[in-house]
Amino acid sequence: MADAVIDVVGMDELPLIVEMYNQIFRPTRAEESFRRRYLGRHNVLQMVARVKDKPAGFFLGFELKPDTFFAWFYGVVPDFRRMGIGSQLMEAAQSWAQQQGYDAFRLECHNSHRPMMHLAIELGYDVIGLRWDADRGDNLVMFEKGLAGR
Numbered sequence: 001m002a003d004a005v006i007d008v009v010g011m012d013e014l015p016l017i018v019e020m021y022n023q024i025f026r027p028t029r030a031e032e033s034f035r036r037r038y039l040g041r042h043n044v045l046q047m048v049a050r051v052k053d054k055p056a057g058f059f060l061g062f063e064l065k066p067d068t069f070f071a072w073f074y075g076v077v078p079d080f081r082r083m084g085i086g087s088q089l090m091e092a093a094q095s096w097a098q099q100q101g102y103d104a105f106r107l108e109c110h111n112s113h114r115p116m117m118h119l120a121i122e123l124g125y126d127v128i129g130l131r132w133d134a135d136r137g138d139n140l141v142m143f144e145k146g147l148a149g150r
Contacts, residue, residue: 002051002056002080002083002084002085002088003051004049004050004051004056004057004083004084004085004088004089005049005050005051006047006048006049006050006088006089006092007047007048007050008045008046008047008096009046009047009048010046011046013046013048014031014034014035014046015031016048016055016058017034017046017048017058017060018030018031018034019055020055020057020058020075020077021058021073021075023077023078024075024076024077024078025073025075034060037072038062041062041063042062042063043062043063043069043100044060044061044062045059045060045061045062045069045093045096045097046058046059046060047059047060047089047092047093047096049076049080049085049088049089051080051083051085054080055077056076056077056079056080056083056085057074057075057076057077057080057085057086057089058073058074058075058089059071059073059074059089059090059092059093060072060073060074061074061093061097063102064106067102067103067104068102068103068104068105068106068144069093069097069100069102069104069105069106070106070107071090071093071105071106071107071108074086074089074090074093074107074116076089081115086115086116086119087119087122087123090119090123091123093105094123094145094147097147098147098148102147103146103147104144104145104146104147105144105145105147106128106142106143106144106145107120107125107142107143107144108131108140108141108142108143109140109141109143110133110136110138110139110140110141111138111139111140111141112138117141120143123145124145125143125144125145126143126144126145127141127142127143128142128143128144129141129142130142
């Protein structure tokens with residue numbers, strides 16, 4: 001397992017996050033699309049995982065409703081996969097959300113992204129529903145987990 005350093009970062013790190021996003025996902029996105037999505041959102045969280053000072057992955061999330069935090073995007077750069085970095089990012093984000101007073105943590109995953117679905121199940125998430133993503137032509141599986149200690 002990699003010993004990633006995970007930091008909460010500000011908007012000045014968004015260009016790095018967008019670069020990692022575009023290494024992982026298609027179609028690519030411009031920085032402005034992320035900034036637009038953040039408009040009107042409460043408690044935007046950006047995290048970057050680094051291994052030996054090299055960017056290895058990221059997490060983006062925000063408040064979905066007053067008691068629920070939403071994991072919007074998260075990913076690990078291909079060269080750093082299968083090292084436990086995805087788990088470390090999700091656990092760090094869950095911990096942050098719990099410290100902020102959220103009762104639940106929600107995420108969505110395309111049905112075709114099986115490794116992420118497996119990770120969610122391993123981390124104790126429950127499937128709470130499905131929704132169709134017309135833009136991608138795929139089902140999104142919705143997961144949620146209660147944050148212990150609340």
